[in-house]
Amino acid sequence: MELEAVFPLMREIKNEEIKEKVKKCYEIAMERGKWENLEEIPFTLLIPNAYSYVKHVNSVAKMAYEIGKVRDDVDMDVLIAGAILHDVGKLLEYEKKDGRVVKSKLGRYLRHPVSGAALAMEVGLEDKIINVIAAHSKEGEMVERCNEAIIIHHCDFIDFEIARGVK
Numbered sequence: 219m220e221l222e223a224v225f226p227l228m229r230e231i232k233n234e235e236i237k238e239k240v241k242k243c244y245e246i247a248m249e250r251g252k253w254e255n256l257e258e259i260p261f262t263l264l265i266p267n268a269y270s271y272v273k274h275v276n277s278v279a280k281m282a283y284e285i286g287k288v289r290d291d292v293d294m295d296v297l298i299a300g301a302i303l304h305d306v307g308k309l310l311e312y313e314k315k316d317g318r319v320v321k322s323k324l325g326r327y328l329r330h331p332v333s334g335a336a337l338a339m340e341v342g343l344e345d346k347i348i349n350v351i352a353a354h355s356k357e358g359e360m361v362e363r364c365n366e367a368i369i370i371h372h373c374d375f376i377d378f379e380i381a382r383g384v385k
Contacts, residue, residue: 225275230294243334246341247307247310251313252314253309257270257271258314262274271308275301275305278304278370279298281373291365292365293346303350304354305374306334307329307330307334307335308334310334335348335352346364347366349363350364350366
């Protein structure tokens with residue numbers, strides 16, 4: 219899978235080491251979660267017939283990128299990498315069973331911000347990217363969010379709330 223084709227904003231990450239570690243995170247998550255195609259994963263199990271994980275991640279990344287462009291206190295590589303990885307833990311939280319995507323055994327014990335942050339730590343991503351992943355959801359209410367994590371948190375909830383409200 220060519221990750222830059224799936225997540226086009228990856229091309230905007232200037233630091234090649236960060237870019238390679240983002241790819242490694244997805245490689246590990248897809249292998250462990252037994253996923254072959256990211257398009258078959260819904261972005262949430264809380265909304266019936268939710269659109270794809272890929273669409274959600276790209277929407278969050280695009281919103282965050284536009285915000286980042288007007289700020290001078292944001293590291294764009296951290297912001298983009300964090301946006302692309304914010305839900306990578308869902309590849310471990312979910313599994314395909316009997317043709318349906320459901321919570322995995324691990325997903326019943328760990329939510330995706332925790333498993334995603336663990337993956338990012340495993341591949342050696344920097345603390346601020348780990349913070350974006352770990353703190354983008356309600357788990358982030360218990361820690362300090364870096365500027366990039368604040369942006370991703372809000373963009374993620376904007377996308378979720380709008381998707382939930384669509385009738």
